[in-house]
Amino acid sequence: MPHLSLTPPPLTPKPLIPKPSHRQTVTPPGPSPGARGALASLCAAMAWAGAVTPALSNATDEAITPVRVAQGLANPWAVAFLPDGRFLVTERKGNLRVVEANGTVGPPLAGLPRISAGGQGGLLDVVLDTGFERNRTLYFCFSEAGDGGSSTALARAELAADATRLDKVKVIFSQQPKVASTLHFGCRITQTAPDVLFLTLGERFNRAEDAQTLDNHHGKVVRIHTDGRVPADNPFVKQAGALPEIWSLGHRNPQGAALAPDGRLWIHEHGPRGGDEINLPAPGANFGWPQVSFGTHYSGLSVGSGKSALPGLVAPVHQWTPSIAPSGMAFVTSQRYGPGWQGNLVVGSLKFTHLARLELDGTRVVREHKLLADRGQRIRDVRQGPDGLLYVLTDSSNGELLRLVPR
Numbered sequence: 001m002p003h004l005s006l007t008p009p010p011l012t013p014k015p016l017i018p019k020p021s022h023r024q025t026v027t028p029p030g031p032s033p034g035a036r037g038a039l040a041s042l043c044a045a046m047a048w049a050g051a052v053t054p055a056l057s058n059a060t061d062e063a064i065t066p067v068r069v070a071q072g073l074a075n076p077w078a079v080a081f082l083p084d085g086r087f088l089v090t091e092r093k094g095n096l097r098v099v100e101a102n103g104t105v106g107p108p109l110a111g112l113p114r115i116s117a118g119g120q121g122g123l124l125d126v127v128l129d130t131g132f133e134r135n136r137t138l139y140f141c142f143s144e145a146g147d148g149g150s151s152t153a154l155a156r157a158e159l160a161a162d163a164t165r166l167d168k169v170k171v172i173f174s175q176q177p178k179v180a181s182t183l184h185f186g187c188r189i190t191q192t193a194p195d196v197l198f199l200t201l202g203e204r205f206n207r208a209e210d211a212q213t214l215d216n217h218h219g220k221v222v223r224i225h226t227d228g229r230v231p232a233d234n235p236f237v238k239q240a241g242a243l244p245e246i247w248s249l250g251h252r253n254p255q256g257a258a259l260a261p262d263g264r265l266w267i268h269e270h271g272p273r274g275g276d277e278i279n280l281p282a283p284g285a286n287f288g289w290p291q292v293s294f295g296t297h298y299s300g301l302s303v304g305s306g307k308s309a310l311p312g313l314v315a316p317v318h319q320w321t322p323s324i325a326p327s328g329m330a331f332v333t334s335q336r337y338g339p340g341w342q343g344n345l346v347v348g349s350l351k352f353t354h355l356a357r358l359e360l361d362g363t364r365v366v367r368e369h370k371l372l373a374d375r376g377q378r379i380r381d382v383r384q385g386p387d388g389l390l391y392v393l394t395d396s397s398n399g400e401l402l403r404l405v406p407r
């Protein structure tokens with residue numbers, strides 16, 4: 001989502017002990033489904049020519065220093081940037097905290113609803129409203145208990161002037177139905193217009209088939225107004241039996257979403273064993289889970305049709321096999337890292353503990369770079385701050401907020 005254009009927080013560099021090498025590796029792109037013209041093929045060939053050059057030749061990848069802003073965060077899941085240079089950070093177990101610009105971690109804010117923490121569930125994403133400076137409004141999503149188990153819920157609230165509590169908390173969306181599962185909540189929020197929110201929703205793992213039907217919110221991307229109303233132009237509002245919030249279907253567990261500079265929504269989702277995907281949700285589009293996948297079930301059995309594509313199911317713009325376990329996603333729109341990074345997509349990897357930096361040609365990934373892998377930290381979230389710098393949250397009981405500073 002667009003971040004507020006405000007005074008950058010003061011840099012208080014606390015450089016970490018340098019590793020032997022900050023050199024990064026380059027891997028060739030995975031299969032890129034979809035039709036390509038001759039020009040695209042030529043571009044791909046040129047991109048490949050670039051991709052096979054030694055990794056060390058890409059000087060820009062060596063030009064970042066991760067600087068620890070804060071530590072001691074318990075499985076932090078999302079970070080948002082307050083206009084005064086402070087940060088809001090969620091902890092999965094249910095805390096929302098202010099982190100001072102100097103890294104001091106504040107106490108949990110009061111006023112949050114009851115959160116059903118456990119497994120993959122808890123307090124997950126948080127984003128500020130684009131009018132936050134004026135209205136103090138923010139949105140957060142979490143796992144909500146109720147009849148039948150739990151599901152993902154989205155709430156709006158106002159941050160008190162002293163930032164010690166949330167006021168006017170209102171749940172504006174609850175995923176239906178609730179089920180007995182602590183897995184696959186999805187739960188990334190993107191504001192694409194002043195009054196429009198998108199929320200990604202996992203299929204809760206044991207309800208995978210639900211992702212193909214419209215009578216539930218499992219494995220869906222939903223689109224609602226910021227007050228919870230359903231937009232009149234959602235794709236299924238006039239279809240009997242369909243839940244009107246649904247924008248797209250056939251998703252597995254999407255834990256990354258970002259608004260591209262051109263206004264398009266991008267998401268990624270965890271595959272099963274292999275087949276993590278980047279998708280561009282479109283109204284009414286079916287992204288195939290669990291009918292098609294580039295991966296297999298954890299058992300090794302094939303998924304659904306056993307195919308990676310079928311007519312009528314939208315292919316991902318990128319896939320990872322083996323799975324990187326993606327979480328968090330942002331576009332680099334600033335010029336802080338030079339022209340080679342501008343327009344890139346960055347994605348956290350939990351499994352391989354790196355930050356993937358993806359060079360794009362339109363909607364196609366043409367090169368992939370792996371950053372920060374030598375730190376061995378699971379990456380849960382990545383965002384571009386109002387200072388144009390990238391910020392990363394690492395996932396552990398002693399999670400960190402890192403600022404990626406260009407050298």
Ligand SMILES: [Ca+2]
Nearest residue numbers: 277287288289
């Ligand atoms: Ca898919």
